[in-house]
Amino acid sequence: MHTTVTAEPAGPPAGLGALLVLADGRFPAGGHAHSGGAEAAVAAGRITGAASLADFCRGRLHTTGLTSAALAAAAAAGVDPLALDDAADARTPSPALRAAARRLGRQLMRAARAAWPSAALDALAAARPRGAHQPVVLGLTARAAGLGPADAAYAAAYECVSGPATAAVRLLGLDPFDATAVLARLAPELDQVAARAARAARRAVDEGPDALPSASAPLLDITAEQHAAWPVRLFAS
Amino acid sequence: MTTVPSGAPAGALVGPAGVRATARIVAVPDGRGGTALPALESDGPLALRRLRPEGREARVCLVGAMSAPLGGDALRLEASVAADAALRFTTAAATVALPGRTGAPATYDVRLDAGAGATLCWLPEPLVSARGSDLRQTTYVELDAGARLLLREVQVLGRAGEPTGRLVTRLVVRRAGRLLLDQELAYGDGCPGWDGGAVLGGHRAVGQVVVVDPAFADRPVPARVLGPSAVVTPLAGPAALVTAVAPDALALAGVLGPVMEELGPCPRPQGGGMRHSTPTYSQVTSAAGADEAGQFAPRTAGAAGIGPPMACSRPHPG
Numbered sequence: 001m002h003t004t005v006t007a008e009p010a011g012p013p014a015g016l017g018a019l020l021v022l023a024d025g026r027f028p029a030g031g032h033a034h035s036g037g038a039e040a041a042v043a044a045g046r047i048t049g050a051a052s053l054a055d056f057c058r059g060r061l062h063t064t065g066l067t068s069a070a071l072a073a074a075a076a077a078g079v080d081p082l083a084l085d086d087a088a089d090a091r092t093p094s095p096a097l098r099a100a101a102r103r104l105g106r107q108l109m110r111a112a113r114a115a116w117p118s119a120a121l122d123a124l125a126a127a128r129p130r131g132a133h134q135p136v137v138l139g140l141t142a143r144a145a146g147l148g149p150a151d152a153a154y155a156a157a158y159e160c161v162s163g164p165a166t167a168a169v170r171l172l173g174l175d176p177f178d179a180t181a182v183l184a185r186l187a188p189e190l191d192q193v194a195a196r197a198a199r200a201a202r203r204a205v206d207e208g209p210d211a212l213p214s215a216s217a218p219l220l221d222i223t224a225e226q227h228a229a230w231p232v233r234l235f236a237s
Numbered sequence: 238m239t240t241v242p243s244g245a246p247a248g249a250l251v252g253p254a255g256v257r258a259t260a261r262i263v264a265v266p267d268g269r270g271g272t273a274l275p276a277l278e279s280d281g282p283l284a285l286r287r288l289r290p291e292g293r294e295a296r297v298c299l300v301g302a303m304s305a306p307l308g309g310d311a312l313r314l315e316a317s318v319a320a321d322a323a324l325r326f327t328t329a330a331a332t333v334a335l336p337g338r339t340g341a342p343a344t345y346d347v348r349l350d351a352g353a354g355a356t357l358c359w360l361p362e363p364l365v366s367a368r369g370s371d372l373r374q375t376t377y378v379e380l381d382a383g384a385r386l387l388l389r390e391v392q393v394l395g396r397a398g399e400p401t402g403r404l405v406t407r408l409v410v411r412r413a414g415r416l417l418l419d420q421e422l423a424y425g426d427g428c429p430g431w432d433g434g435a436v437l438g439g440h441r442a443v444g445q446v447v448v449v450d451p452a453f454a455d456r457p458v459p460a461r462v463l464g465p466s467a468v469v470t471p472l473a474g475p476a477a478l479v480t481a482v483a484p485d486a487l488a489l490a491g492v493l494g495p496v497m498e499e500l501g502p503c504p505r506p507q508g509g510g511m512r513h514s515t516p517t518y519s520q521v522t523s524a525a526g527a528d529e530a531g532q533f534a535p536r537t538a539g540a541a542g543i544g545p546p547m548a549c550s551r552p553h554p555g
Contacts, residue, residue, distance in 0.1 A: 044434070046438045052433070058429050059429070059430030059434070059435035060435040086473075087416065094470050214409075216422055219440075220436075225461075225462055225468040225470060226462050
């Protein structure tokens with residue numbers, strides 16, 4: 001089921017159990033402190049309810065979600081994590097988002113090394129003491145857990161929509177049932193994005209990180225910088 | 238260096254699928270403090286005109302020789318700026334992507350490189366995605382560590398009052414072999430969520446300005462919010478990106494103009510009024526919405542001495 005494309009998988013293949021542990025919103029990696037741009041979008045009046053939350057999440061999923069999922073899948077497939085970290089930098093023009101991604105990467109690294117100790121995680125932590133980009137750490141964590149590239153892509157893609165949906169509940173007082181329904185309706189697109197990311201990761205094994213998508217969302221980059229300058233905010237990004 | 242495939246066609250080929258054309262600019266120091274253009278090769282719809290130079294800088298303007306790109310067209314534009322040369326590229330008008338006969342997408346590939354001490358200002362007018370069109374544009378830039386770049390790309394989604402076509406652009410900038418920026422933008426049908434609050438939020442004009450300058454290594458450009466929908470961000474390297482969205486091209490030009498002047502390496506035309514000027518961004522963009530055929534006569538062509546408009550139109554659907 002898990003298509004690990006490199007010759008040396010990190011450990012014995014794992015199944016859905018490990019993926020559920022990794023993708024759980026309660027996995028202690030600090031993600032709950034970030035809104036994925038939702039806080040700025042709510043303030044700008046771009047998210048006002050379930051329908052505009054769905055539009056926001058769909059756009060994020062197919063842009064930065066795809067890009068993050070492909071980076072994670074490539075790391076899980078065994079592509080050099082430092083090369084992927086550079087590729088993530090070039091795909092993240094906003095310094096506020098680069099900082100957030102590295103902070104989240106550092107936090108995830110701590111939890112990951114406790115959950116699935118591995119030499120590859122240790123090496124990345126040593127090479128990027130201030131944190132590597134979160135999707136790269138996520139992919140390497142998936143690999144350490146015995147998961148494959150498609151699993152890593154799922155975890156990254158899901159996180160990119162579950163973050164804003166959860167934040168919208170807190171920011172707007174949106175009914176949690178409505179927010180969950182938004183995520184449920186996006187599930188088929190989550191499948192598509194994860195599959196596309198995993199295909200790109202397979203190409204990246206041969207062709208390097210340039211084969212990965214770089215889909216971007218202008219408003220997310222613009223509002224991330226505005227949000228970072230707010231004196232008071234509920235979420236870190 | 239940008240390489241040209243051997244056996245490149247001497248003229249544009251028009252097949253059932255569309256036009257296939259490659260135009261090429263090569264800029265080198267002329268040995269007298271200026272820049273010579275040993276190659277200025279027009280092809281099909283890509284007609285290049287030499288403008289009056291400004292100081293060390295050679296200037297080239299692209300004038301549309303027929304409406305393009307239509308669906309099925311494959312256009313390629315290459316510019317190579319040798320070490321210590323300087324080139325400024327503009328277009329006489331907006332580029333309008335139009336539908337073709339077959340529904341096939343068009344491609345427009347721009348390949349740029351600049352050597353040590355070279356300056357490249359790549360300032361095309363907006364790319365307008367007309368209703369029903371489908372264009373994939375790529376811009377790849379390779380810079381020496383000592384090269385300077387000012388590059389502007391603007392996408393306008395639909396002519397005035399019409400829905401957009403489909404537009405996918407990828408902008409990749411490498412410096413000294415290292416990736417500085419890789420950004421893909423996708424709008425229109427088949428690009429889920431493109432108009433939601435994460436991507437465009439109802440805006441119809443999008444602009445990117447990339448500035449690369451070795452001097453930024455010591456004096457990085459600080460991140461700065463330029464307004465409700467525009468920011469300057471330092472990239473992970475001696476470079477900055479301006480990202481802006483606006484309701485229309487004119488509003489966008491008002492945001493990008495001042496910041497380009499502030500950050501960019503390109504001198505403004507000095508004196509001489511119309512004699513030296515190419516059409517301004519706002520002049521042509523205000524026309525972009527109105528012209529149904531996507532044909533734009535270069536407004537200052539006569540005054541700038543670049544010859545008459547090269548309109549040899551071909552039929553297009555709609």
